Amino acid sequence: MHLYRTHSCSALRESDAGQTVRLSGWVHSKRDHGGLLFIDLRDQTGVTQIVIPSGTDLLETVERLRVESVITVTGEVVAREDGQRNPHLPTGAIELRAREIEVRSHAAVLPFQVAGNENYPEDLRLKYRYLDLRREKMAANIRLRSAVIASMRSRMIGHGFTEFQTPILTASSPEGARDFLVPARLHPGKFYALPQAPQQFKQLAMVAGFDRYFQIAPCFRDEASRADRSPGEFYQLDFEMAFATQEDVFAVLEDVLSGLFAEFGKGRKVDTAPFRRIPYDEAMRLYGSDKPDLRNPLLISTVTEAFANSGFGLFARIAANGGEVRAIPAPGAGTRPRGFFDKLNSWARDAGAGGLGYIIFEEDGGKGPIAKNLEADRVEAIREACGLKAGDAVFFAAGEGDAVAKFSGQVRTRIAQELDLIEQDAFRFCWIVDFPMFERNEETGQVDFSHNPFSMPQGGLEALNSQDPLTIKAYQYDIVCNGIELSSGAIRNHLPEVMIRAFAIAGYGEDVVEARFGGMLNAFRYGAPPHGGSAPGVDRIVMLLADEPNIREVILFPLNQSGEDLMMEAPAPVEPARLKELSLAILPPKPKAAVVKDGGQKEAGQKDGAA
Secondary structure, eight states: OOSSOSSOTTOOOGGGTTOEEEEEEEEEEEEEETTEEEEEEEETTEEEEEEEOTTOTHHHHHHTOOTTOEEEEEEEEEEOOGGGOOTTSTTTTEEEEEEEEEEEEOOOOOSSOSSSOOOOOHHHHHHTHHHHTTSHHHHHHHHHHHHHHHHHHHHHHHTTOEEOOOOSSBOOOOSSSBOOEEEOTTSTTOEEEOOSOSHHHHHHHHHTTOSEEEEEEEEEEBOOOBTTBOSEEEEEEEEEEESOOHHHHHHHHHHHHHHHHHHHSTTOEEOOSSOEEEEHHHHHHHTSSSSOOTTOOOOOEEOHHHHTTOSOHHHHHHHHTTOEEEEEEETTGGGSOHHHHHHHHHHHHHTTSSOOOEEEEETTEEESHHHHTSOHHHHHHHHHHHTOOTTOEEEEEEESHHHHHHHHHHHHHHHHHHTTOSOSSEEOEEEEEOOBSEEEOTTTOOEEESSOTTBOBTTHHHHHHHSOGGGOBBSEEEEEETTEEEEEEEEBOOOHHHHHHHHHHTTOOHHHHHHHHHHHHHHHTTOOOOEEEEOOBHHHHHHHHTTOSSGGGGSSSOOOTTSOBTTTTBSOOOOHHHHHHTTOOOOOOOOOSSOOOTTOSOOSSOSSOOO
């Protein structure tokens, strides 16, 4: 008989009754039933009930055991009587009558209980992550992650992709966040950088002649934490294709994602290919976001004309000064009590807006503060524009540029939540396409890259030389699921003259481009194929599939919100001798004069991570 186990803790059934077996695992719980002592023994596969009969000398051993101690039990499999079976447990028809118990490891007093579903502070859970991972829900999340990655790998290979590993120690590259730097001991004063993404390397693989590359790539970015973004490091399904159009990239990723979500979605509805394509301008106009949640049926209407030169002075002035008024429909909200509207108005003020105006539609016209000061024909025009009827309502966001677009998107989301309009148990995908290549920097007034400087501009060099830069679109795209961006991607700019001209428009001289991206530019000069790709985030995909609101719930050993590993106590000071060996000295930090936006001062490169 094996030293530790003949079976796992989920394997035994009634057909095994009478066998002598051996199990090993953790003491999940103990119960004393008047002379009979029961143990639920757990391993990674499940639980088996162990019974220690009265009168045996094993009782003394078991009574001293704390839960989460590790033991090996040898005994006879016994079928439970009908009234004692547990139909909710795969092993519920049997129990193991112990003959021998050997304690492999005694557990100390636990900082929190593994059994049960109690909520504990996240920092406590992260400090004792190895205990947290013993809990059923967390273990299931991590196993799901492993299965998803295995399926990704299989699906990519099935599409003819070859897996490569790109360097971890590399040169600093502008990918939208700060680099993690590694001092080079043999080259004093110089540093490696951990890759924010394998962007340049995967493009160079295309230049090298590999048509289809992929890897489950670790990426490192020194940026702030969010619920859907882990600080420090994350993983992505990174891939690139040579001689590929935008539609070729879409076809691969649509097949992989729809297959993954169907495989692991537990029966939830999943969009099939082709996913909807939404131009960036349309997304901002109809949804107020370039990450629209298509489970939300509400569409925003622009109703500026209805307020121009109208009796509602506030919105009339905004319209006269070049601003916009956007209308967000609220079907059925007209029958809600006054408190519903007051609650949304308070929410808007808390979000930094002046308030949230509205009109309620009744059979005889519009009601409410705005309707009182707006001509009846204009109220009717708004109702028709939004496709509303009596019993419905409409809310308004007014202002200029991106601010009003963003706020109208927030209102759209909040109203759908309040009215319970968001579709449940569904994964709705879309591509956001036709991103602007350039934008006006609000602080400097200069033209700058709006997204990814390595994207191919639509119209190529001719567009760069002849068009207003702010009208040029890029072959840049995002894939979005349920309002969460899974990936950015692009058809790449593989022509040196186009790249140099694009950077020149953004204010970077040829010498700067050569200095920062000389390796890739030189490679392009030796014959580069047209190519493109994407890199959906593994962590976010698993987060959606596990229905977890926090990305740290699907990562084995994540950092906390402050970028600290509480379990391993990292980051940590380094002894002076080690610093000297690396030719480093630690200076005290300077007082902060002002709050710096996430990502710090922008250098030549893109705003968001390239993929």
